[in-house]
Amino acid sequence: MSAAFVRVALDDRLPLTCSRGGTCCHGNRIALNPWELATLAAARGLTPTAFRERFTTEGCTVLRFDGPPDARGLAACSQYAASVGDTAGCVVHAARPLACRLYPLGRRQQGGDTTYMHLGKTFPCLAGCPAVATLPQRTVAAYLASQDVTAAEAAHDAYLEVMQHLADAALVLLIDSGLAATGDRLTLRRWRKLGEGDAALRQKTLGPTWLDRLTVPALDGSLPVAAFVAAHHEALQAAAQAELASLAEADAIREAAVLMMAMALHLGRALGAESAPLARHWIDTARAHGARE
Numbered sequence: 001m002s003a004a005f006v007r008v009a010l011d012d013r014l015p016l017t018c019s020r021g022g023t024c025c026h027g028n029r030i031a032l033n034p035w036e037l038a039t040l041a042a043a044r045g046l047t048p049t050a051f052r053e054r055f056t057t058e059g060c061t062v063l064r065f066d067g068p069p070d071a072r073g074l075a076a077c078s079q080y081a082a083s084v085g086d087t088a089g090c091v092v093h094a095a096r097p098l099a100c101r102l103y104p105l106g107r108r109q110q111g112g113d114t115t116y117m118h119l120g121k122t123f124p125c126l127a128g129c130p131a132v133a134t135l136p137q138r139t140v141a142a143y144l145a146s147q148d149v150t151a152a153e154a155a156h157d158a159y160l161e162v163m164q165h166l167a168d169a170a171l172v173l174l175i176d177s178g179l180a181a182t183g184d185r186l187t188l189r190r191w192r193k194l195g196e197g198d199a200a201l202r203q204k205t206l207g208p209t210w211l212d213r214l215t216v217p218a219l220d221g222s223l224p225v226a227a228f229v230a231a232h233h234e235a236l237q238a239a240a241q242a243e244l245a246s247l248a249e250a251d252a253i254r255e256a257a258v259l260m261m262a263m264a265l266h267l268g269r270a271l272g273a274e275s276a277p278l279a280r281h282w283i284d285t286a287r288a289h290g291a292r293e
């Protein structure tokens with residue numbers, strides 16, 4: 001059972017810990033969506049671009065973990081300080097990403113259903129954070145309320161929709177343009193390569209301008225989360241409309257379809273999703289509409 005996800009309900013009682021500097025802050029992988037990046041940047045008094053360059057990796061989709069290692073030799077999160085006041089912990093606690101708020105739980109959104117999960121029966125915090133043993137048993141719902149997850153979950157779910165719209169744009173470029181009907185096979189092959197490839201391949205495909213548009217939109221980080229994501233989505237749609245909507249040559253349309261798929265997959269990584277299954281899903285959708293590989 002240790003390698004399987006266990007579904008947990010909101011009223012389940014689980015021995016959970018806080019996220020103020022236990023095992024969650026060392027040797028972990030914390031995905032960052034654009035709203036989270038802007039929020040963290042504001043908390044550090046930096047521009048999103050400056051925060052991105054200094055504290056993120058994998059094409060701005062993941063927090064850098066390059067701090068001093070803990071006793072297990074696991075590097076600390078770049079936002080973790082060995083000393084904060086009279087204790088150690090996160091220097092951006094109020095602005096921490098959703099993954100940190102949920103830890104040690106995972107969360108999946110599918111068909112309107114939200115599922116919280118835990119990998120295995122033993123919480124890693126129990127071995128690595130002595131304070132946990134004294135924490136009261138809480139329900140999952142109480143834990144989530146204590147972690148103030150509402151805004152972060154709203155951002156995550158809104159960006160999932162943006163991701164799907166970007167993939168839809170890629171599908172429209174391939175199918176509705178007539179490119180697929182010409183017998184084109186290169187587009188789906190490149191989508192597959194993007195899904196199986198790493199962040200560097202996606203970054204190279206996006207180029208600096210589209211990477212900036214995706215990860216550090218020119219928006220006020222203090223906007224309410226729904227307004228921030230909606231404005232970001234509108235800006236992406238406007239840029240795509242201006243640059244990609246009137247393409248006529250097959251090669252140019254293919255490049256645009258690959259670009260939109262790279263955007264969708266890169267945003268997916270920023271939401272913690274695996275690229276390969278996502279790419280396979282959208283390739284299957286395209287094939288069901290006549291595209292070939």
Ligand code: SF4
Pocket residue numbers: 019020021024025026028030063077078079080081089090091092093096097100
């Ligand atoms: S952002 Fe804060 S809570 Fe999250 S891993 Fe980094 S130090 Fe820990």
